[in-house]
Amino acid sequence: MLDPVIASRLQFAVTTIVHIIFPVMSMGLAPFLIYFTWKEIRTGKPIYEQLRRFWTRIFAISFVVGTVTGIVLEFEFGTNFGVFSTAAGELFGGPLAFEGMMAFMLEATFLGVFVFGRERVSDALFFVSSVAVGVGTWLSAVWILIANSWMQTPRGYELVTENGDQVVRLVDPMAAYFNPRFFWMYVHMQNSALESVALFMAGVGAYYVFRHHVWGYQVENVGFWETTLKIALVALIITAPLQVIHGDFYARHVFETQPQKFAAMEAVWETESYVPEYIVAFPTSVQDLLDPRAKEIFGIGIPGGASWLASGGDPQATIRGLEEFEGPQPPVAIVFWAFRMMVGLGFWFIVLAFWGGYRWWRGELFQDDLLHKALMASSLLGIVAVHLGWITTEVGRQPWIIQDVMKTSEGVSTGLTGAEATATLVGFVVVYTGLLVLYAYVVVRIIRAGPPAGSDLAVIDGEQPQAPPAEVSVDDDD
Template identity: 75%
Template sequence: MIDPVLASRLQFALTTIVHIIFPVMSMGLAPFIVYFTYKDIRTGRPRYEQLRRFWTKIFAVSFVVGTVTGLVLEFEFGTNFAAFATMAGELFGGPLATEGMMAFMLEATFLGVFLFGRERVGDAVYFLSSVAVALGTWLSAVWILIANSWMQTPRGFEVVVEDGRRVVHLTDPLAAYFTPRFTYMFVHMQNAAVLSVALFMAGVAAYYVFKHHVRGRDINSIGFWEATLKIALVVIIVTAPLQVLHGDAYARHVYETQPQKFAAMEAIWHTEAYVPEYIVAFPTSIDAVFEPGPKELVGIAIPGMASWLASGGDAGAVIQGLESFPVENPPVAVVFWAFRVMVALGMWFILLGFWGGFRWRRGELFEDDLLHKALIGSSLLGFVAVEVGWIVTEVGRQPWVIQGVLKTSDGVSASLTGMEALFTLLGFAGGYALLLALYVYVVRRIIRQGPPTGDDLRNATTETEVTGGE
């Protein structure tokens, strides 16, 4: 019989891993949609109308599927984690309810205007609809991350006993809803979403540019893909370094507020100073995969760098080891390797951006087939980075569901059996796999159809290239 705690954790992890793809796509596309709409209205150039209409289709599909999968996650708090919902409902329920009433309703209301109102409303109202849709998308992240950041660094509450049960009472809403962790999580998540979408756009565009310029195939909409590639590349050049720089500050905050998680991220078992930072790490044996540590790894390590990063400049700083904490450790191997993957991808994105920028400056952006292949291969890696980043965040917090307040094992529904949890786990796995496959099919079909051209465009058929300057 499977443990209901394990099955519930696996179910929530599975549904979250699938769900996060869709909000990342919609949140990342939001600023692009606003920009394309503004330029379409401001300049009247068909190229911007193409960009707006094409990427709006993918945005709309992502919004719909994200809504369906996101609602299920909220129900899981009641079905699988009723003890957690009962204890933290007063504080945790507020942000989730506000997200639905404020952010979702704002986005859903104006999305209809944005999708179907271009010929029915004026330019100002239409542009306002694009801003409202983007704002609603980002406000959803605000309230979800407020709830999650409180679980990571809880404050502004007290635990009291009511009817024999421990429950959380909100005492300071500002302290509870705007913890220091929230700013780090919001900036890191939103920048990651924009970067992920820029990589996706660049990869898709590079595919068509490669077929046209390198393979010599005739692509009718090649100007559209060239413009997409350049716009995406500019965003990558800006957001990739920001993600790494902010990630450094974020990790230091984790060290200060969740030292056990930080120790798991670096696989520091014993309290010590001058802790090295493994930029690239490989296990020396099978056992080292599951129990990584300095003696079990080989790679590129910078002596004292982990101590320097954690302390903000002291390579000799002492870092508390995993063996010194009074509660059980998180799955160290999962956290350690997920963190390594995230960091490696962050560095690759910087290299990729500056590689593309260098080729662009030399006038070789459309002829570098190796760059095109690298962009194509990296088109989904931004989403991978987001996934492993959330694995570090959530798995690294274990054994706590509310840090230092409630353990995950104590937050699972008391009446839930292992068979019930296994049944819903398998059902959700099948349902979410089907939804993901359907989403991939629809997005792939949109991409294969390409941008609207000719009579499909509202503007004149004479096109002015975005890439040629203004």
């Protein structure tokens, strides 16, 4: 039987890691869907209808799974982190309520119109629906990240004692909601969603392009997949460099506002200046993996690199080491390696983007089989990078649930027993494994089925009746 604190933390980790996949898919796909819908209505070209319908299927299943796994996260604050919820409800509950009313409602209602209503509503309303869905998903992230970033860099509050409990009281909503971390977190998250979806689209497109052009199988609708690959590459060329650029600003912000987390990201134990940045680090022993110390690890270090990164240009800058912080440390190994792998993937995506762009410019995009293989292999790595980034963020801020205000261990519900928490943790591991398998199964089926065929497309010439008479539709029992 696990300790309720450990079990609650593990459960939250499992449920968020699974959940984030689906919002990444929907936030990343939304702008593409708006674009496809716009082009479909403006140009009337079948390719845009195919693109819209194909990617809407993936959006819809992601949204359904995202909804049911999202409610879990909301409930977990009450069930597992009751002390935190009571203490921080004023700052944390408000954004969650606004998320539901302002964002999720918009998204979920217009998604009904967008998925089922092409033949029922006007072009204008249909386009408005696609925009409403997209705005809904992106607004949803605003409120969720306001809530999360406030835990990282809490502002606009005061601590008061109420009925013997410490309570965080909201005093300045603007300072609290638009706390210093919010902006970087939002930019970095949204761009990562776009980049992840671009990588996914590129991988899927590359698979069919590879089958057709390299392997020589006759792929139906190969033009559809070629267009998909090109659109994905454009998105990747835009988003991949941006992700690293604002990632740099973000890291600097962490250094300024959460120095303990930054020290864990760099595995710096002693306070020093002129700290090198190990861009390539090899664990040469189990010790390196489990307890990395930057000074001892085998790797290629840029002299003064970490100092330069932290300070925004000064290789002599001092980094406060972990030893300076009292109390428990974050699990350094997880943070150090997750951060490194995320950064490594970020640079790999830039390589992919420019490699693909170069081949395209040379007119060899459909012939370079090595590029196709690289894209296929990388199709899920964007989501992996998002996971690594969130692991860095959330593990790195430990032991705090609210930075410097409340420890995670103090936030867990008091009445919760180890047996209850372990039971639900095991339940989630089982259920979410099944959920992921089913989601993957459905997505693979959608991809294998391909885009809707030409004959199946909307009635451009208006000959086909919208629906047969109702009597035909029902009384066909035989």
